[in-house]
Amino acid sequence: QVQLQESGPGLVKPSQTLSLTCTVSGGSITTNYYYWSWIRQPPGKGLEWMGAIAYSGSTYYSPSLKSRTSISRDTSKNQFTLQLSSVTPEDTAVYYCASINTIVVVPNTDEYDYWGQGTQVTVSS
Secondary structure: OOEEEEEOOOEEOOOOOEEEEEEEEOOOOOOOOEEEEEEEEOOOOOOEEEEEEEOOOOEEEOOOOHHHEEEEEEOOOOEEEEEEOOOOHHHOEEEEEEEEEOOOOOOOHHHOOEEOOOEEEEEOO
16 A cells, blocks of 8 residues: 655745655555656645656656646655745645556546645745
8 A cells, every 4th residue: 555645844935945745655656657746736726736757757747837846756765856936825735745557647636546645835924
């Protein structure tokens, strides 16, 4: 059973970079055909797929966030990390890490198999 756990600061100031880490247990982030994603849910809104890093290390981003998003990994720690730059209050959301076993990356959040519990991030001065 794959388990994911998000960690990072709950409060970020506007214009700063939000950084979150997802620690994975029960499976390796390099296992073939697994994709490891970041998904967020702003208050009162639906889930938004932000991007993913593949088992191979390839990265994929939502076009609307691509210019501000970077996803990387540390295979020695079985972790992957989200960095979102130049944040504004509109980036306030619950941030989730999630995984899916698939041939190609899937931005449809309904299809993800495993989820972290989510972490609240508030952007405020």
